[in-house]
Amino acid sequence: MASLIDPKLIAGNSNKKLANEIARRMPLQDGKPVSLVDTRVERFNDGEIFVEVYENVRGEDMFLIQSTSNPANDNVMELLIMADALRRSSAARITAVIPYFGYARQDRRTKARTPISAKLVANLIARAGIERVLTLDLHAAQIQGFFDIPVDNLYAAPVFALDVQHHFGDLSDVTVISPDVGGVARARELAKRIGAQLAIVDKRRNAPGEVSEMTVIGDVTGRKCIIVDDICDTAGTLCKAADTLLEAGASEVHSYITHGVLSGPAIERITNSSMKHLVITDSIELTPEARNCEKIRVVPLAPMLSQAILNIANGTSVSSLFEEGTLGPIYDRYYQNG
Template identity: 50%
Template sequence: MADSNGSRPRQAAERRRSRGLAEDKHFRIFSGSANRALALEICKHIGVPLGETRMQRFADGEVYFQLLENVRGADVFVVQPTCNPVDQHLVELLIMIDALKRASAGRITVVVPYYGYARQDRKDRPRVAISSKLVADLLTTAGANRALFMDLHAAQIQGFFNIPVDHMFASPVMVSYFRELNLPNLTVVSPDAGGVERARFFATKMGAPLAIVDKRRTDINVTEVMHVIGDVKGRTCLIIDDIVDTAGTLVKTVDALLEQGATKVFACASHPVLSGPAVERIANSRLEELVVTDSIPLAEEAEKTGKIKVRSVSGLLAATIESIHMETSVSSLFN
């Protein structure tokens, strides 16, 4: 996996050498089982070892977790996206936070590159749960003092927390990649009205016009593309989204753009959930390429399609973690 954060990780490494962060006994990074590879890459960028733990399960699936290091008074970061199986990884995270709290950690920051239940952020139907608020309450009740997320499905989820939240975006990594491709006659496309802000930011960075696909969701994981708002005829289209789940919406959006005269369609998404028939749909679609991040481990079958490419956000997350620990500006990393 290529790191596409430019010179930023090298500059950060030089700062770390001068500060001696690797020798800081009050700085620790731990990982659950959801994406240990990403945690190791983050540690590599920062120049510190991943904290030692023991994660086991009883015969009935019950989680057992133990810290194998002293964390008394330490500034601790726990890397754990709540990806599939979502409930299992969420419970792991809660138990890890509880163990750190009982071990007298000075501050506990949860680093959740992918926030499960983020799509259930409002009551869009009668008698449904606002699950993303519930998960926020669980994390804070368990003992988290701070949270770091990447590309939340809805920015207002930050307001569900009564602790400081840092919300990072994968767009610097993605923009760098697509600038290198130098796609001709580029139009950036939001696949729905809810993603317009995300797509507009991307379009501004790329110096490209913006189009929007009007869609209607008829059921969970079922959408119907209505029409395209904006001129895409004779243009190369780049769809910007945060999550690709079953890829049904993505494939329908690709077809709608091509029917409106687009010459080629690319796509990028921060979180490759890729459930059920997603990989097969993408492989059989007219999509040129789907670019994702390593916020979630990519299934082996997805790597074999040839259409899905991964860009690492480990450098960006490492720089953010360093800024939080050193109490410097995080907003400067958005540029």
């Protein structure tokens, strides 16, 4: 059933820049001005989080924007406490917009006596009174099943496809690369969208976080290679994959990664790497070091997320945003105006 009320946006502290961009772009798509609900989110001296919502939200369709990125625990608690404040203030519906869903890599038991933390966080979100989740490129699509509430999992592939077509022009010599066997489906999706070939970098580990050997499966000789993945954390695997591809004959290497976690030595590795560019989304707010890195370029999520919020609020299709045909006109304004 279509919503009879306009959506209201509220944001935690994890990515205020993205939240403000979403609010700024929503009027471009439905003509009505939108601003973030005035809220105070602060910490007591002992680290406890306190939230106060200054505006009336009774009966409102609330969209709570909060990535659960570093510091993950603080941002998760902010999300839960803000949801509780909205629920106790009689909001009609609370949708959590979580561009980056932290703990997603803990989606199964890898050893005896280990947790499935992604499921625990999903339970906490539902218990806090959130009725729907809007997220992007979950580490494993099956995580949607961890939630007992509806989950709309958007994909960066159509946005990346538009960006590749805009910046590369001729795609006849482009090959899309999966950095491991587990990411083949994600890489194949982008390759299909841009009509490119597909290859795989197979890696073997001696220990967690240590890549001992990489092998290219497929011919990349003279090709422009685009590595596709969902998360770039310390960038060790990514940079080594770029070196391996160049050794195998690739002419140049670019990377398209949805979530730029970029922890530890990541920025230094990317700066000194053989990659020409690393393209990420702004699902996680960039550090000053990342913003100043000449090899890192950001594709904005605000055009897609603002349209997704409007579609959810109006009871229309979110899956339409899986296609470049729908996103193209939205992102045309970005490429024309920035």
